[in-house]
Amino acid sequence: MNAQAMLASSPLRRADRGGIAILTLDRPQARNALSEGLIGALTAELDAIAQDRDVKVVLLAANGPVFSAGHDLKEMTARRADPDRGRAYFADILERCSAMMKRIVRLPQPVIAAVEGIATAAGCQLVASCDLAVAGAEARFSTPGVHIGLFCSTPMVALSRNLAPKHAMEMLLLGEMVGAEAAARMGLVNRVAPAGAALDEALRMAEIIASKSAHTVRIGKRAFYEQSEMNLDEAYAHASHVMVENMLARDAEEGIGAFVEKRQPVWVGA
Structure with missing residues (x-):
């Protein structure tokens, strides 16, 4: 064929x-x-x-x-x-x-x-x-x-x-x-x-x-399903850990900086 x-x-x-x-x-x-x-x-x-x-x-x-x-x-x-x-x-x-x-x-x-x-x-x-x-x-x-x-x-x-x-x-x-x-x-x-x-x-x-940071979206989707299988205390602990790691990502730094500076962010995917 x-x-x-x-x-x-x-x-x-x-x-x-x-x-x-x-x-x-x-x-x-x-x-x-x-x-x-x-x-x-x-x-x-x-x-x-x-x-x-x-x-x-x-x-x-x-x-x-x-x-x-x-x-x-x-x-x-x-x-x-x-x-x-x-x-x-x-x-x-x-x-x-x-x-x-x-x-x-x-x-x-x-x-x-x-x-x-x-x-x-x-x-x-x-x-x-x-x-x-x-x-x-x-x-x-x-x-x-x-x-x-x-x-x-x-x-x-x-x-x-x-x-x-x-x-x-x-x-x-x-x-x-x-x-x-x-x-x-x-x-x-x-x-x-x-x-x-x-x-x-x-x-x-x-x-x-x-149009959003693909890196951030991937982090968020994974965390959503992970926490949904946990009890309340585990879910908050896990979500806090994920958010700390997310805050340290280059896209989060860029996005927050762009918000403060009133400009459009330029995502790097990391």
């Missing part, structure tokens, strides 16, 4: 706009289901971006009317013919998907989801795993596994870390579709844009973030 054909068949597309990397799920014919190939492509791209200091923000979007329908159930169901009824495969693909979701959380750069259409099951998990999310007005979200005898346990991990417990349990137990405005009230998304304009609004947010 030549390079052009390989690009055309890829389940993921990347475009760079200044310091913003736009990753687009590109399996519209399969409702952008998270197949082995798409999980692998996302993992590889996130690993590359983590090492790329030119990338300051990542946007995650999708091609077609569905953001992502979750795991590729056809791909998974085919493995029921395995001697172990698919047990080893199911464990492996879920571990790989979970590892990809954790890469988003642990990526040095902020990740913003731009959601149009529906995001269900692991697709909803993908949105919840991002640091920020913008939904088009007609976007809808659900964790509908309960309808087919498969509780959305792995999506539950991301949902329970973003939503109030009763909101998360409502989505998980009822499996109903949640509209964009309700998703914003519940904390699953940050903002609702006009239908079709989620990517534009996400880009606007990304450009604001990209």
